[in-house]
Amino acid sequence: MASEDVKSTESAAVSTIVNLAEEAKLAREGVKAPSHAVLSICKSLFAGGVAGGVSRTAVAPLERMKILLQVQNPHNIKYSGTVQGLKYIWRTEGVRGLFKGNGTNCARIVPNSAVKFFSYEQASKGILYMYRQQTGNENAQLTPVLRLGAGATAGIIAMSATYPMDMVRGRLTVQTANSPYQYRGIAHALSTVLREEGPRALYRGWLPSVIGVVPYVGLNFAVYESLKDWLVKDNPFGLVENNELTIITRLSCGAIAGTVGQTIAYPLDVIRRRMQMVGWKDASSVVTGEGRSKLEYNGMVDAFRKTVRHEGFGALYKGLVPNSVKVVPSIAIAFVTYEMVLVGSFDNKLVLLYLKITPCAMVV
Numbered sequence: 200m201a202s203e204d205v206k207s208t209e210s211a212a213v214s215t216i217v218n219l220a221e222e223a224k225l226a227r228e229g230v231k232a233p234s235h236a237v238l239s240i241c242k243s244l245f246a247g248g249v250a251g252g253v254s255r256t257a258v259a260p261l262e263r264m265k266i267l268l269q270v271q272n273p274h275n276i277k278y279s280g281t282v283q284g285l286k287y288i289w290r291t292e293g294v295r296g297l298f299k300g301n302g303t304n305c306a307r308i309v310p311n312s313a314v315k316f317f318s319y320e321q322a323s324k325g326i327l328y329m330y331r332q333q334t335g336n337e338n339a340q341l342t343p344v345l346r347l348g349a350g351a352t353a354g355i356i357a358m359s360a361t362y363p364m365d366m367v368r369g370r371l372t373v374q375t376a377n378s379p380y381q382y383r384g385i386a387h388a389l390s391t392v393l394r395e396e397g398p399r400a401l402y403r404g405w406l407p408s409v410i411g412v413v414p415y416v417g418l419n420f421a422v423y424e425s426l427k428d429w430l431v432k433d434n435p436f437g438l439v440e441n442n443e444l445t446i447i448t449r450l451s452c453g454a455i456a457g458t459v460g461q462t463i464a465y466p467l468d469v470i471r472r473r474m475q476m477v478g479w480k481d482a483s484s485v486v487t488g489e490g491r492s493k494l495e496y497n498g499m500v501d502a503f504r505k506t507v508r509h510e511g512f513g514a515l516y517k518g519l520v521p522n523s524v525k526v527v528p529s530i531a532i533a534f535v536t537y538e539m540v541l542v543g544s545f546d547n548k549l550v551l552l553y554l555k556i557t558p559c560a561m562v563v
Contacts, residue, residue: 250537251312254529259301261525268518269472281521300372307364315357322349346421354416363401380481404474411467415460423456453534457526466515
């Protein structure tokens with residue numbers, strides 16, 4: 200009997216200790232969870248910002264060339280191609296001209312990329328949770344269609360949040376030394392547009408941007424993630440090392456994803472840029488054509504119709520060459536840099552390599 204009492208007492212003591220331990224564990228988890236969540240969010244935002252800044256800096260000359268080709272007046276051609284255009288900029292504006300607008304572009308792309316990557320992670324988690332609840336399969340994974348939805352959601356959120364900066368960035372990139380009126384920077388450009396054209400002007404071209412988000416950003420993420428999963432799972436070409444893809448393989452996946460997305464969505468990007476120039480009273484000579492009046496658009500459909508009528512269907516792909524050249528390294532570097540920063544194994548040599556290639560980017 201005494202033995203049973205001792206056992207009962209010991210059992211109660213053990214049970215009490217276990218319960219206290221569980222309560223302490225839950226208390227610790229309850230305290231640490233918010234801190235861990237905040238740290239994860241900050242890390243995701245930082246990784247996305249660094250990825251966007253590094254990738255855009257590396258291809259700044261091609262980015263400016265693309266925009267100039269997209270919006271130049273067809274009656275006064277200054278830039279007949281990528282190589283000729285870059286040479287012309289070098290000759291008339293110098294090295295700094297090749298990187299004009301890069302600082303503004305980085306100021307825009309850092310928050311844009313940060314919000315985009317973070318939004319994609321959060322959207323993916325939410326969609327996956329609902330998908331598992333619907334199917335009843337706790338081990339279910341995102342399908343390419345669901346990844347497309349997550350990518351499109353992330354792209355729309357990021358684009359809408361930073362669109363006014365993109366609008367004025369386009370004008371800053373287009374203006375030259377011969378422009379009749381000079382924006383002195385992104386803050387001056389924003390205030391000038393607000394004062395002279397009203398707040399709605401900051402969102403000109405927003406609709407084709409939203410429509411273009413689905414094939415562009417959505418396919419970028421969907422193709423990239425699907426390629427990664429396929430290569431890691433099946434390892435068809437023997438590219439997996441210790442259950443991880445090599446840097447070269449990740450770059451290749453990013454390049455393929457970027458090429459698919461930009462090719463499908465490019466005409467919408469041309470229309471967006473042209474709509475952003477509407478209402479610019481003292482527009483750059485690149486847009487006005489040295490005294491000639493530029494085309495005015497009443498909306499996206501009108502912009503498509505007038506562009507094709509006056510310049511032909513090929514005008515919807517103006518600037519595609521420099522965009523194709525830049526999108527491969529830009530998207531690839533962005534994805535790889537983001538992942539390397541996020542997992543804490545960021546290789547400084549990668550950044551130093553591209554800063555060495557584009558030393559003027561740090562000066563402009």
